[in-house]
Amino acid sequence: MRITCTIQETRERLAEAKAAGKKIGFVPTMGYLHEGHARLVEVAGKHCDFVVVSIFVNPTQFAPGEDLSTYPRDAERDEALLKKVGCQLLFRPDEKEMYPTPSLTRIELPELASQLCGKSRPTHFQGVATVVAKLLHIVQPEFAFFGMKDGQQLAIVKRMVEDLNFPVQIIGVPTVREEDGLAKSSRNVYLNEHQRQTAPQIYQALLKGKAAIEAGETDPNRVRQIIYSHLQDQPELRIDYVEVVRLSDLQPAAQIEGDIMLAVAVYLGKARLIDNLQLHVKNSTSGQRRQVLDKGLDIL
Numbered sequence: 001m002r003i004t005c006t007i008q009e010t011r012e013r014l015a016e017a018k019a020a021g022k023k024i025g026f027v028p029t030m031g032y033l034h035e036g037h038a039r040l041v042e043v044a045g046k047h048c049d050f051v052v053v054s055i056f057v058n059p060t061q062f063a064p065g066e067d068l069s070t071y072p073r074d075a076e077r078d079e080a081l082l083k084k085v086g087c088q089l090l091f092r093p094d095e096k097e098m099y100p101t102p103s104l105t106r107i108e109l110p111e112l113a114s115q116l117c118g119k120s121r122p123t124h125f126q127g128v129a130t131v132v133a134k135l136l137h138i139v140q141p142e143f144a145f146f147g148m149k150d151g152q153q154l155a156i157v158k159r160m161v162e163d164l165n166f167p168v169q170i171i172g173v174p175t176v177r178e179e180d181g182l183a184k185s186s187r188n189v190y191l192n193e194h195q196r197q198t199a200p201q202i203y204q205a206l207l208k209g210k211a212a213i214e215a216g217e218t219d220p221n222r223v224r225q226i227i228y229s230h231l232q233d234q235p236e237l238r239i240d241y242v243e244v245v246r247l248s249d250l251q252p253a254a255q256i257e258g259d260i261m262l263a264v265a266v267y268l269g270k271a272r273l274i275d276n277l278q279l280h281v282k283n284s285t286s287g288q289r290r291q292v293l294d295k296g297l298d299i300l
């Protein structure tokens, strides 16, 4: 695995790979890697023959008062994990390399970015979209891989790429979970033992919402209420939001039909945790049971 810290050297390595006919897959991350990231790299490796991972804790997606300065970092462990899972190039720029001067260009998708996490993190997705655009321009991959755990981020990146005709296909990868259902996340390290025991209730709440849909619930507000009250029963959790939205535009779903997302954000101790279920619901027309499918890996 090669490691680059500059954009120029990254481009040189990529030019060599492209000249050798390699198909480039890209996995952008903020480091402190876990099995969720490893899965993205493995999926990328199955479909591409040169996998690039970036590690950059992007300051512009953190608001003042958020956890930029305490965001967990472990460069050596990250390097070892990436070598094991088959990354060919690790791009690890510092802030000066990515922002030699403050960026005066910003990419905004206000209709998508103001929903869900955007209500408590109003500048977050502008930072994400802009840095992802920069990274995609630097790496110019054929495929880029993002986790479905960050469902709003995935929807925003997909839409940006479509609207601005980036020559890349964005692939969503299903959420990797701990055995007890908690979505793997770098921020889980903020949880103390007791909070860690409570955290799987987030997934349990989402599963209750899904079970209600499977049992025939047709009212999105009722599904939302079921998830909400399960979370409310957990004394340590503070709910940021519970929403049932359409995946296409992240607007509240008017009905339980088609591609929808049950999405949750909670505060638990020092951590703000998000999770979601992305479902495809096919309502029956002639008395058959409704079909509720988990949306899987995007078809490549």
Ligand SMILES: Nc1ncnc2c1ncn2[C@@H]1O[C@H](COP(=O)(O)OP(=O)(O)OP(=O)(O)O)[C@@H](O)[C@H]1O
Pocket (backbone or CB within 6 Å): 028, 029, 030, 031, 035, 036, 037, 039, 040, 145, 146, 147, 148, 149, 150, 173, 174, 175, 176, 177, 183, 184, 185, 186, 187, 188
């Ligand atoms: N459990 C997971 N399963 C699948 N993909 C994941 C998982 N966790 C993170 N990812 C994906 O890895 C990529 C990099 O994410 P990031 O480095 O922010 O990790 P994270 O664990 O989500 O961190 P954070 O705790 O800040 O949310 C994103 O595309 C994200 O969706």
Ligand SMILES: CC(C)(CO)[C@@H](O)C(=O)[O-]
Pocket (backbone or CB within 6 Å): 028, 029, 030, 056, 058, 061, 128, 131, 132, 150, 153
């Ligand atoms: C996509 C990303 C690397 C942009 O900084 C970040 O938001 C993340 O790790 O999900």
Ligand code: BAL
Pocket (backbone or CB within 6 Å): 061, 062, 150
């Ligand atoms: N994976 C999301 C990055 C963030 O919360 O800043």
